[in-house]
Amino acid sequence: MTDQGSQTNATAPQRFRLPLSWLGVAPFFIFALMFLILPTFRLIVGAFENPEGHFTLENIQALAQPSIVSAYVISLKVSIASALLGAFAGFALATAIVRGGLPEWVRASTLTFSGVSSNFAGVPLAFAFLATLGRLGLVTVLLNNWVGFNIYAVGFNLLSFWGLTITYLYFQIPLMVLIITPALDGLKREWGEAAATLGASNWQYWRMVLIPVLWPSFLGTVILLFANAFGAIATAYALTGSSLNIVPILLYAQIRGDVLHNPNLGYALAMGMIFITGASNLAYLWFRTRSERWLK
Amino acid sequence: MRGKAWAWITFALGCTYFFVPLIGTIEFSMRMKRGEYSFEAYRVVFGDERFQATFGYSILIAALTIAVGILIVVPTAYWIRLRLPNLRPVVEFITLLPLIIPAIVIVFGYLRMYNSSSWIPFTATRRGTDILLMFGYVTLALPYMYRAVDTGLRTIDVQTLTEAAQILGAKWPTIIARVILPNVLIAVLSGAFLTFAIVIGEFTMASLLDRPAFGPYLQNIGANRAYEPAALAIIAFFITWGCMAVIQVLSRYAPKSASRPN
Numbered sequence: 001m002t003d004q005g006s007q008t009n010a011t012a013p014q015r016f017r018l019p020l021s022w023l024g025v026a027p028f029f030i031f032a033l034m035f036l037i038l039p040t041f042r043l044i045v046g047a048f049e050n051p052e053g054h055f056t057l058e059n060i061q062a063l064a065q066p067s068i069v070s071a072y073v074i075s076l077k078v079s080i081a082s083a084l085l086g087a088f089a090g091f092a093l094a095t096a097i098v099r100g101g102l103p104e105w106v107r108a109s110t111l112t113f114s115g116v117s118s119n120f121a122g123v124p125l126a127f128a129f130l131a132t133l134g135r136l137g138l139v140t141v142l143l144n145n146w147v148g149f150n151i152y153a154v155g156f157n158l159l160s161f162w163g164l165t166i167t168y169l170y171f172q173i174p175l176m177v178l179i180i181t182p183a184l185d186g187l188k189r190e191w192g193e194a195a196a197t198l199g200a201s202n203w204q205y206w207r208m209v210l211i212p213v214l215w216p217s218f219l220g221t222v223i224l225l226f227a228n229a230f231g232a233i234a235t236a237y238a239l240t241g242s243s244l245n246i247v248p249i250l251l252y253a254q255i256r257g258d259v260l261h262n263p264n265l266g267y268a269l270a271m272g273m274i275f276i277t278g279a280s281n282l283a284y285l286w287f288r289t290r291s292e293r294w295l296k
Numbered sequence: 297m298r299g300k301a302w303a304w305i306t307f308a309l310g311c312t313y314f315f316v317p318l319i320g321t322i323e324f325s326m327r328m329k330r331g332e333y334s335f336e337a338y339r340v341v342f343g344d345e346r347f348q349a350t351f352g353y354s355i356l357i358a359a360l361t362i363a364v365g366i367l368i369v370v371p372t373a374y375w376i377r378l379r380l381p382n383l384r385p386v387v388e389f390i391t392l393l394p395l396i397i398p399a400i401v402i403v404f405g406y407l408r409m410y411n412s413s414s415w416i417p418f419t420a421t422r423r424g425t426d427i428l429l430m431f432g433y434v435t436l437a438l439p440y441m442y443r444a445v446d447t448g449l450r451t452i453d454v455q456t457l458t459e460a461a462q463i464l465g466a467k468w469p470t471i472i473a474r475v476i477l478p479n480v481l482i483a484v485l486s487g488a489f490l491t492f493a494i495v496i497g498e499f500t501m502a503s504l505l506d507r508p509a510f511g512p513y514l515q516n517i518g519a520n521r522a523y524e525p526a527a528l529a530i531i532a533f534f535i536t537w538g539c540m541a542v543i544q545v546l547s548r549y550a551p552k553s554a555s556r557p558n
């Protein structure tokens with residue numbers, strides 16, 4: 001990824017200009033400070049302040065109240081479930097198109113479609129699933145009319161944990177396909193031949209070569225998918241209104257109408273979200289550096 | 297031929313999961329007239345004044361987002377490659393932050409920092425809020441825009457081009473606008489279309505800043521209508537698909553670097 005070695009040397013004769021050269025990146029840093037770093041920083045500071053502006057840990061402690069904890073639990077459950085299911089399904093799909101000996105058009109069209117559907121999120125995605133698996137959706141109606149199976153009678157509800165997870169998979173699986181396909185492409189044919197020469201079975205080859213090589217990028221992507229689902233709100237909000245109590249929806253309601261009756265608790269809620277996505281992304285970076293060792 | 301059957305089965309399962317919702321949505325969107333399939337829902341949607349107004353507003357904001365994004369990202373990425381390679385990890389980290397900090401948190405921060413009693417009261421006026429929303433979208437698009445431009449810059453010899461332009465007497469704005477930008481134009485356009493796809497239906501920021509954008513309109517229709525949302529979902533799908541198709545066509549014309557032969 002970094003191939004600027006030749007350019008580092010070339011800057012040496014220009015040293016005397018150093019103070020001026022900072023001006024070139026000043027707009028970027030001013031922009032980043034104003035619209036990204038300082039607003040976030042304000043919230044984090046606010047999380048440790050009481051309404052009078054003094055330092056306190058009360059807001060953080062107040063996160064332990066049952067309604068907030070349950071919001072975090074549901075959010076974590078949906079994010080983890082959609083990340084894991086999306087990762088395994090996406091991995092299977094990517095393995096099929098890379099190693100399954102399918103025609104070239106299958107691979108090309110799968111990757112193109114993945115590019116589209118990984119960006120097809122937000123409100124319209126919720127509409128699509130309501131039209132499909134909602135009470136009057138095509139699949140619901142057809143299952144009921146053709147085989148007399150009413151999915152709502154057996155406890156399925158689109159406006160629930162599983163409904164949201166199935167919907168999120170629509171952008172999680174393609175994202176996994178897009179990220180893991182290059183990793184699968186990076187597996188060298190020689191490794192398979194070497195393993196076969198040494199008498200390894202197909203299963204042994206997977207267990208002792210491929211899985212150890214692939215697991216850092218696999219786990220890394222799982223974490224990326226997790227953060228992707230954790231911060232998402234539009235789909236969930238359009239799908240369930242405010243009936244499903246997940247953190248982003250709770251925060252949305254808090255911003256609109258101070259439902260927690262404490263503005264600073266809202267900051268703490270936001271900080272909790274940054275903490276979780278931040279920690280998961282640090283883990284992702286760690287896994288990525290490990291995976292790059294083999295997949296060059 | 298090894299493993300072909302399972303690969304086909306996996307592919308078929310994937311197709312089922314991804315196509316059934318699309319078919320279901322198309323079917324649902326055409327059910328508006330009782331007893332027959334029609335494009336009534338689409339007619340109603342396209343005829344809706346609020347559709348036209350919010351869609352126009354979002355296109356305008358998206359265009360401004362792309363313009364400002366290019367103005368911020370291209371010179372920065374260029375300058376980092378040319379003069380300040382040591383800052384590269386810092387800038388890359390900052391450009392990835394919008395993937396870590398959820399959009400709802402960023403806009404929450406804006407509401408705290410730029411309210412009408414603050415030092416820069418963006419949200420005090422409508423025009424100010426529009427500008428704030430636009431900067432919010434630039435932030436959301438930053439990871440994609442920066443990556444696209446940086447990838448484009450990797451394929452050209454920034455150093456030589458700059459020196460050649462300087463020898464010919466070009467000033468910095470000329471170098472960036474007439475030497476660097478045309479060389480990375482395809483990368484910039486890819487970033488622009490991706491930005492458009494992200495911004496056009498964005499809900500969280502527009503809704504919390506209370507701007508009449510397409511995303512909040514979609515949500516509002518979803519909460520109040522039956523068949524129009526399905527039609528809107530299909531329209532949104534085709535917009536996304538169109539953006540991605542343009543990006544793919546563009547990538548065919550992109551210059552290939554020696555280090556990444558694909």
